[in-house]
Amino acid sequence: MSFQAMAWAVEQKLPTREKFVLLMLANRTNHDTGRCDPSHRRLADDCGMSASTVKRAIQQLEEDGYLVIENRAFNAVKLPNQYRLCLERGVGSHRTYPVQDEPTVGSHRPEGLGHSDLGVGSHRPIKQEYNQEDKTGSKTEKPCGDLSAPPTKAAVSNKSAKKPKTEPADSDRQEACRMIWSSYATAYFARYRTEPVRNAKINTQVNDLLKRLGSVEAPHVAAYYVTINDSYLIRSCHDLGSLLAKAEAYRTQWATNTQVNGVTARQMENTQANLNAAEQAKAMILEGGQGNAFLRR
Known part of the structure; x- marks a missing residue:
């Protein structure tokens, strides 16, 4: 699977049929070589659709410019088509589809994430106001710790030194x-x-x-x-x-690669309880001086 192709396919605004076929084509795209040549039957199984439905969806995707179909054959034997996804194409469509808008969630967004692309939100610069000279010509004295005072070089240097370097870009x-x-x-x-x-x-x-x-x-x-x-x-x-x-x-x-749900957890718990009971029974027999007799049996 190509993560780049998958991310691109997810962002496209398409009807359900074309969107799902495009997602499955991206899922079948080789990450290193870009090769994508699943058969219609393979795509039909992936999508849970009929082969004819998949063919119509692929034809529509090609007409709208989302992919290019390359027909292949060897010794007069038809091979599965080669598909090239048009990743250079941005989000959108040549056609207009009735796509439901994303839910509106207030006016505030979480810091560091945008609504549409999980991107970094914009930060407005904080306007700093500096005290000016009063009418008498003397400078207004700034109180200790005044946030409006311009930072010194030492303070900027300390802030840069304390900034964690583990955060990704x-x-x-x-x-x-x-x-x-x-x-x-x-x-x-x-x-x-x-x-x-x-x-x-x-x-x-x-x-x-x-x-x-x-x-x-x-x-x-x-x-x-x-x-x-x-x-x-x-x-x-x-x-x-x-x-x-x-x-x-x-x-x-x-x-x-082990799924643990309520049933499997209870089974594991019962198995461990049985093992613990067996160990306790063995210890009691040995402590009671019946160990040798028990072993001879």
Whole structure:
């Protein structure tokens, strides 16, 4: 899977049929070579659609300029088409589609995240006012700790020295957030056949997940989380809040490829209880002086 192609596909405003086919093509795009040549049958299985429906969607995507189809053949034998996604194309469409607007969430956005691209919000410069000379010609005396006083070189130097260097650059953080959202949204669409809600609260949760798990593992954990078959998560439709609440636990499940839900947890608990009971019984027999007799039996 190409994360760049997946992030681009997620941002496109398309009807459900074309959007899902485009997402599956991005999922089948090789990250290193850019090769994308799944058969119609393979795409139909990925999308849960008929092959004819997939063909119509691909034709429409080509007409609208989202991809280029390259027909291939070898020794007069037709091979699966080669697809090139037009990643240089920005977000939008040649056609007008009835796309639902994103939910409005107040006028304040979380610091460091925008509403549409999980980017860094703009910061307004703080206007600093300096005391001027009064009418008598004498300078107005500034009180100790006056915030309006211009900072000294020493203060600026100290602030620069204390600034943590572990925070990722803004552009890197934006790209990492996009990757996390793309992985989560793709897995969510594959399971529920609809896109997850995205608003300011979700943007904040994605940024927090990046801080908790890092840019390398967070996208994989987000996609894996949607595949977990747990009654609580299914009832809550695998919301990001539940993922963020136990991010480290889900990361361990992803790393060990072991899904733990209520049933498996009880089974593991019962197994451990039986082992503990057996050990206690053995210790009691040995302490009672019946160890040798027990072993002879």
